[in-house]
Amino acid sequence: MAKLLLKLQRYFRRRPVRFFTLLALYLAAGSLVFLHSGFSGEPTVPGSPRSPAAAEGPGLPYLGVMQLSRGFKAAATMPAGARRHGPWFKSTSKEPSERGKSRDNGSPRSRALRGRSGREKEEDRARYIGCYEDNTRRRTLRGMSFFDYKKMTVFRCQDNCAERGYLYAGLEFGAECYCGHKIQASNASESECNMECKGERSNTCGGINRLSIYRLELAQESARRYGSAIFRGCFHRPENVSIALPASQLMLNMSVDKCVDFCTEKEFPLAALAGTTCRCGFPSTLFPLHEREDEQLCAHKCAAEEFESCGSAEFLLVYQTQVQDNRCMDRRFLPSRAKQLVALASFPGAGNTWARHLIELATGFYTGSYYFDGSLYNKGFKGERDHWRSGRTICIKTHESGQKEIESFDSAILLIRNPYKALMAEFNRKYGGHIGFAAHAHWKGKEWPEFVANYAPWWATHTLDWLRYGKKVLVVHFEDLKRDLFVQLQRMVALLGVPACEDRLLCVEGQKDGNFKRSGLRKLEYDPYTPDMRKAISGYIRTVDAALKLRNLSGVPEDYFPR
Secondary structure: OHHHHHHHHHHHHHOHHHHHHHHHHHHHHHHHHHHHHHHOOOOOOOOOOOOHHHHOOOOOOHHHHHHHHHHHHHHHOOOOOOOOOOOOOOOOOOOHHHHOOOOOOOOHHHHHHHHHHHHHHOOOOOEEEEEEEOOOOOOOOOOOEEEOOOOOOHHHHHHHHHHOOOOEEEEEOOOEEEEEOOOOOOEOOHHHOOOEOOOOOOOEOOEOOEEEEEEOOOOOHHHOEEOOEEEEEEEEOOOOHHHHOOEEEEOOOOOHHHHHHHHHHOOOOEEEEEOOEEEEEOOEOOEOOOOEOOHHHHOOEOOOOOOOEOOOOOEEEEEEOOOOOHHHOOOEOOOOOOOOOEEEEEOOOOOHHHHHHHHHHHHOEOOEEOOOOHHHHHOOOHHHHOOOOOOOOOOEEEOOOOHHHHHOOOEEEEEEOOHHHHHHHHHHHHHHOOOOOOOHHHHHOOHHHHHHHHHHHHHHHHHHHHHHHOOOEEEEEHHHHHHOHHHHHHHHHHHOOOOOOHHHHHHHHHOOOOOOOOOOOOOOOOOOOOHHHHHHHHHHHHHHHHHHHHOOOOOOOHHHOOO
């Protein structure tokens, strides 16, 4: 050992440059480790809400609540954590011998009875229509499919198919989920759908080459798809139909695909099926798509497709094609410096990015930001690079909640969202990016409880600060914006001082989602909020509700309060 040390000593004496190089590299590595450890973990907040007094919520004095917000300014500007990817989609491979194994957990009849009881619980979102044959070479449902050999449930399959806009969801072999618009096979005996779901043994998930199929009665209508087309609904025939929907063609063998293909070729964003006539056009004041009719009025079978509806001469079934409506896609910076600074203020996770997308489409002008997010700039928010006081953007995104910061704006749109949803959305962004998801380990680990303890009071203080210090504040609830986009967007555009072009706002309705909506593929299947969390958040909701009513506003929507 002594000889080895002597050799090293002689080596570095002859080559001191190498010694100092290695020493510098060692110190640099140590510095990086130190910096990494310094930036990891959750932000600490003065006046932590974990104390019993803070958890009460309703009895929280106003000034005391205001002080809690000061600790969050740094957290608002922190970049999202590194994105985690989870293996949600499972491998489709399975040994034939394993597929053929029978399960000795009761008779087929008892499992079918348990399945029926489970189906009754699902009635509000889907209707069970039967057991169907399936073939690995020619599937019965030919849309999206996914597999989970550990946690598959009926709800999970239904939810994912509905989120993608499909009409039918089918479960097979206890763990496989298939989606589609058409059922392309024959019925099978109910006793052949005899396999329990891997994630809930009280329910039936098909069998070997057998599908338990559900029709998604309450699938999101705006997302329901036929191939590439989005279902918009059933509507009464507009007056001056030839002007409202200028292109048309008689189709004796009508189907959804044929009409959608025709309107796509003619470069129209709307395809309307009127019995044996296909009509195409744009959303307009003549045909705004705001007054939907009962879908049963359009339930007339297509001549070419038994399982499709094609509307009638009086009631039209409308689909949105993949043709982009370009009437609202042009955007630019303001031609002259803005005289007033307008804030688009929200708690993180309240839909600020989505609201910016809508405002840019509705006004034709870029929005700015109090911060800089390179990922948003790369996705088309060109005002992200401008200094927030540049005056070149129509409004400024901000999550700030201090008096000094708020008073630097001349007016504000205050976007408020249900705290239960906003906290989960921000937690997903923090650990998964703008449209990503936090990993399961984060929800089950210490990160989620610490996040709620730190961020839940900020949800309340953010709104209270803006109501107290804001000069001219327009309150918009995220839920109202989703439910009645046209009216709420009109209010927002009016505050911004831009003339509201009705056709442009109708165009926005067709492009409303943009690229800033998380898919439903990784929704949590359990409630992450503990009773203590709900108690504290409920108190913050009541505090905000009272503050809104003091300003003669309507208060928070009813669904903010715990179920």
